Amino acid sequence: MKGVVLAMCYMLLFINSNAQSNPSNALEVHQNLDIDPITHQIDSIMSHGIQNHAFPGAQLLVAKDNEIIFHKAYGFHTYDSIQSVRLNDIYDLASVTKIAGPLPVIMKLVDEKKFELDVPFSTYWKPWRKRKDKKELTLRQILSHQAGLTPYIVFLSKVMKNGKLKRKFIKTSSSKKFQRQGYPNIFVKNSFQRKMHRIINRSKVSDDKTYKYSGLTFLIFPELISQLTQTDYATYLQNQFYKPLGAQTLGFNPSTKKFTNAIVPTENDTLFRKDLVKGWVHDENASLLGGVSGNAGLFGTAEDLAKIMQLYQNYGSYKGRQLLSEQTVKEFTRIQFPENENRRGLGFDKPLIGNDTLSLKDAYPSPLASSSSFGHSGFTGTFVWADPENQLVFIFLSNRVYPTRTHRKLYELNIRTALQDVFYKAFLK
Incomplete structure (x- = not known):
């Protein structure tokens, strides 16, 4: 002792x-x-x-x-x-992304009257207009986790079978149809984002409108933001917020940039990346979007x-x-x-x-x-x-x-x- x-x-x-x-x-x-x-x-x-x-x-x-x-x-x-x-040192901020990524843009869009908190979210996200359980949900309910949305969907299960990645969705090198890079040797099919959105659109909604944390719409927000601003989501963030703040390191996929800062590792992944x-x-759902997402x-x-x-x-x-x-x-x-x-x-x-x-x-x-x-x-x-x-x-x-x-x-x-x-x-x- x-x-x-x-x-x-x-x-x-x-x-x-x-x-x-x-x-x-x-x-x-x-x-x-x-x-x-x-x-x-x-x-x-x-x-x-x-x-x-x-x-x-x-x-x-x-x-x-x-x-x-x-x-x-x-x-x-x-x-x-x-x-x-x-x-x-540069860190993977995980869900802090939610308030430092899509949220300031959403607030700016509210300022500009391009988003309203108490009208149906389907006003802006058209696929929900045909979903009976989602068409009346408001942005206020969604952002406060009061909408009854499914908490989380493991999209990694859609690209794996028997512990192996499906070549239908994942390639080890880039091509015209596989441009979303999730890791040095992982390139995701461009259309997989639409598949993710379809699954979210069809996901269950609870009738019980009480507090239930859900990050699903944060996987949708980047695409919606790009539509509403007519600008790429990551580019809009940089130009409207990070540059004016002088926040030079805030951004996505730092390995693709020329930072002299050290980047802190996260998990020794034995399932998906098979690497430290x-x-x-780190988040697999964000990785399948090429590292640029609203949830992480x-x-x-x-x-x-x-x-x-x-x-x-x-x-x-x-x-x-x-x-x-x-x-x-x-x-x-x-x-x-x-x-x-x-x-x-x-x-x-x-x-x-x-x-x-x-x-x-x-x-x-x-x-x-x-x-x-x-x-x-x-x-x-x-x-x-x-x-x-x-x-x-x-x-x-x-x-x-x-x-x-x-x-x-x-x-x-x-x-x-x-x-x-x-x-x-x-x-x-």
Whole structure:
């Protein structure tokens, strides 16, 4: 037992000294803040997570009053302890894509009166006009997960048989009919997107209109956005949001771009890619769309994520430029159906109802987060949150799915909520 404790002490010292000795990995902090007590608590929680294999490495960025006050990296890309996590590493953001990809565009289209929240979604997505169970569903119901849609469809099962990829849908090299690249040696048939959409269009809808999380329409949104804007979805995002924000790393398929930043790997995939996935989207559904989707697929750094979360925190304004109307952002970030015990905003996650009355272990997020706060989590171990009332942005990035998605210690140890709570307690004294 003594040997185990001693080994843990050495590990803790190694993690902290590694973070402090590497300039690109070191703590960045606002010079006027007494950060020592906070840093000690954060270091302890992060080290505990690494030691318990919640993640091999992670980083945390916190901004207060539109200024980064804390940014520190911990651990390594993998458990072999070879490549240290650095502050400018690029992460697979998983479902954070939903609020950083299609959602700002949808808000802009609402501003421009090209989208209305309370008219049938079939007004814009024509295939639903012939679906009795979908034709009256509204965008408000869909974005707040109140529509009764099927939660998830495993489209990978459509391209595999007996553990092997069907050559009907997947090729190892590109051609005229196979141009959607999901991995270096995986090219998906162009028409498979239409097949996905048909399956979504025909999917079941529950008559019970209560909170049920579904990401299906986020697989549709990129195509619909392209139709409504007459511009490619990814291009529109870059031109209307990422470039104005100066968020240079936010985007899809980073392996196809010339970033000098390291890209953090996700899962050692033994089924589909048969490789350690790195620089290509982890989510299989997004992969089958060539890595460009609305449900997942977005990559970026903590600093670039902080920019879009500050845009939301300031209700559509960033550095004096109003990219979205205040009214629309406030509408999207408020709870929509509290009477149905549904905490969600429009696309955004919100604190649990009655969160401020809960203990830290039961709360989501910190029980000290204001009711006006909002954010989203991602399957790969990412989490972003903005609190307009307290002017606090919280960004946590990890690859908890390494080496496999069965690793759930990040949730079991409640690490992200505990980290967030440290900062609330520091600022709300």
